[in-house]
Amino acid sequence: MTTISLSRSQIIDRILTVFRQHGYEGASLSRLSEATGLGRSSLYHHFPKGKEDMASAALKGAEQIFIEQIVNVLHTDAPALERVHEFTRNLSAFYQEGFKTCLIDVLSIGETAPVFQPFLRQRIEMIQEGLFKVLTELGLDPEIARRRAENTMVGIQGSLVVSRVMGNNGPFMRMIEQLPETLLQGVEVTA
Amino acid sequence: MTTISLSRSQIIDRILTVFRQHGYEGASLSRLSEATGLGRSSLYHHFPKGKEDMASAALKGAEQIFIEQIVNVLHTDAPALERVHEFTRNLSAFYQEGFKTCLIDVLSIGETAPVFQPFLRQRIEMIQEGLFKVLTELGLDPEIARRRAENTMVGIQGSLVVSRVMGNNGPFMRMIEQLPETLLQGVEVTA
DNA sequence: GTCTATACGAAGATAGAC
DNA sequence: GTCTATCTTCGTATAGAC
Numbered sequence: 001m002t003t004i005s006l007s008r009s010q011i012i013d014r015i016l017t018v019f020r021q022h023g024y025e026g027a028s029l030s031r032l033s034e035a036t037g038l039g040r041s042s043l044y045h046h047f048p049k050g051k052e053d054m055a056s057a058a059l060k061g062a063e064q065i066f067i068e069q070i071v072n073v074l075h076t077d078a079p080a081l082e083r084v085h086e087f088t089r090n091l092s093a094f095y096q097e098g099f100k101t102c103l104i105d106v107l108s109i110g111e112t113a114p115v116f117q118p119f120l121r122q123r124i125e126m127i128q129e130g131l132f133k134v135l136t137e138l139g140l141d142p143e144i145a146r147r148r149a150e151n152t153m154v155g156i157q158g159s160l161v162v163s164r165v166m167g168n169n170g171p172f173m174r175m176i177e178q179l180p181e182t183l184l185q186g187v188e189v190t191a
Numbered sequence: 192m193t194t195i196s197l198s199r200s201q202i203i204d205r206i207l208t209v210f211r212q213h214g215y216e217g218a219s220l221s222r223l224s225e226a227t228g229l230g231r232s233s234l235y236h237h238f239p240k241g242k243e244d245m246a247s248a249a250l251k252g253a254e255q256i257f258i259e260q261i262v263n264v265l266h267t268d269a270p271a272l273e274r275v276h277e278f279t280r281n282l283s284a285f286y287q288e289g290f291k292t293c294l295i296d297v298l299s300i301g302e303t304a305p306v307f308q309p310f311l312r313q314r315i316e317m318i319q320e321g322l323f324k325v326l327t328e329l330g331l332d333p334e335i336a337r338r339r340a341e342n343t344m345v346g347i348q349g350s351l352v353v354s355r356v357m358g359n360n361g362p363f364m365r366m367i368e369q370l371p372e373t374l375l376q377g378v379e380v381t382a
Numbered sequence: 383g384t385c386t387a388t389a390c391g392a393a394g395a396t397a398g399a400c
Numbered sequence: 401g402t403c404t405a406t407c408t409t410c411g412t413a414t415a416g417a418c
Contacts, residue, residue: 005401025217026301029394040395042402050395106300108356109292110217120356150353150362158349162341165299165311171341196383220412231413233384241412 011036011046012061015054020101024055024112052115055107059119062103066123069094074130080138081184087130088179091156098163098172105157124153131183138187148183155179202227202237203252206245211292215246215303243306246298250310253294257314260285265321271329272375278321279370282347289354289363296348315344322374329378339374346370 006014014035018027029040032054036043047053069090074083095102104123107116128149135145159175197205205226209218220231223245227234238244260281265274286293295314298307319340326336350366 021300022302023214023216023300025214028392030392038401039403041397041404044395045401101300104356105296105352108352109212109214109297109300111213117356117358121358124353124356147365150365153353154346154349154362154366156349157352158345158347161296161299161348161352162315162344165295165308165315167308167312171345174338174341175345219410221410229383230385232386232415235413236383 006036008046009061011038012057016058016061016103019055019058020103020106023106024051024110027051027055052112055112055116059103059107059116063123066094067126071126071130074127074134080134081187081189083134084180084183087134088176091179092173092176095156095160095172098160098169098176100160101164102157102160105161127153135183135187138184140187144186152179152183155182197227199237200252202229203248207249207252207294210246210249211294211297214297215242215301218242218246243303246303246307250294250298250307254314257285258317262317262321265318265325271325272378272380274325275371275374278325279367282370283364283367286347286351286363289351289360289367291351292355293348293351296352318344326374326378329375331378335377343370343374346373 015027015032018031018035022028022031029043029051032043032051033040038046043054044050047057070087073086073090076083078086092098094100104120107113108120128146131149131152132142132145135148136142140148155175159172162171163169206218206223209222209226213219213222220234220242223234223242224231229237234245235241238248261278264277264281267274269277283289285291295311298304299311319337322340322343323333323336326339327333331339346366350363353362354360
């Protein structure tokens with residue numbers, strides 16, 4: 001066979017896309033097979049426990065880039081204001097300017113939701129903790145900081161849903177555009 | 192049979208719940224049959240085109256109460272401020288204080304999404320138009336009004352997702368609590 | 383209007399050859 | 401590590417009796 005075989009991370013990436021687009025129940029083995037170019041048995045070779053393994057791998061595959069691009073940028077030693085802006089930029093890229101459905105949304109629906117829920121919840125908490133840290137460093141009241149961190153998560157998820165339904169990424173992009181301003185409202189810019 | 196048979200609207204309500212909880216693909220005929228107490232064939236008697244018919248009926252079933260409770264309250268001749276508050280209260284009740292997943296979210300995922308998308312989109316537009324009307328009546332700049340209407344939809348959908356994943360309705364309830372204030376920011380209260 | 387029975391394909395999953 | 405073949409269960413859907 002001269003077929004160029006995919007690396008594990010490439011396979012997982014294809015799988016990830018299927019789950020994002022179709023949800024857990026809609027991500028059938030046929031679709032996963034087609035998307036990866038692997039037969040069913042090959043999929044079971046890579047993911048012995050089947051679909052649940054694949055969804056877990058997809059979740060974990062997204063985690064790498066998620067932590068790097070979204071979470072860690074909030075914990076660098078760069079100036080707090082700069083961290084907010086990098087977070088915002090990377091967020092937009094991570095969701096492909098709002099065109100990508102979020103796994104957090106999609107995997108929290110249906111019978112298997114309890115399986116993934118702890119991980120999904122952790123993702124939300126990681127972002128909220130990172131934002132909380134940055135905002136309190138900037139002198140914001142902890143109550144307000146916590147609140148803004150939550151509202152940010154709400155804004156991300158909500159704008160993705162609304163963008164998806166409206167058929168354009170306007171809502172997401174407007175959320176992104178106003179995010180730094182919203183987060184930094186009332187912060188003293190003591191250069 | 193002494194079984195108390197359900198009315199059509201009761202049947203649709205049960206179906207609605209299944210779609211909300213499991214999404215379109217996860218809402219199998221078995222689940223729908225169990226939830227309604229009707230055999231598969233009976234379901235086909237009521238909904239000849241099968242599952243797609245059921246989902247459409249569920250969507251239409253929710254529309255009645257949606258328009259009454261969420262949209263129409265924005266178009267009454269009550270004072271605009273009062274309309275905002277009634278909208279907020281009814282919104283909270285409609286989503287059962289944040290414990291109910293929204294059909295707009297759930298039916299916009301997966302292969303059949305294009306079938307329902309126009310209707311889902313219309314729901315979002317109905318709310319946004321109603322809010323836009325109230326806010327402009329209150330003297331708000333049209334640009335700002337449009338923006339706040341969109342942010343409200345984003346807040347609703349996002350807080351429902353985050354509440355679901357976090358396993359508590361706190362995010363939704365905080366969104367509800369701050370909604371009137373957010374909407375009415377900068378509005379002159381000329382009694 | 384609801385039931386039983388049934389069709390038929392697709393679902394997830396496994397065995398074993400190569 | 402990928403394939404073909406196969407298994408079982410579940411999926412949607414229909415026919416026809418009551």
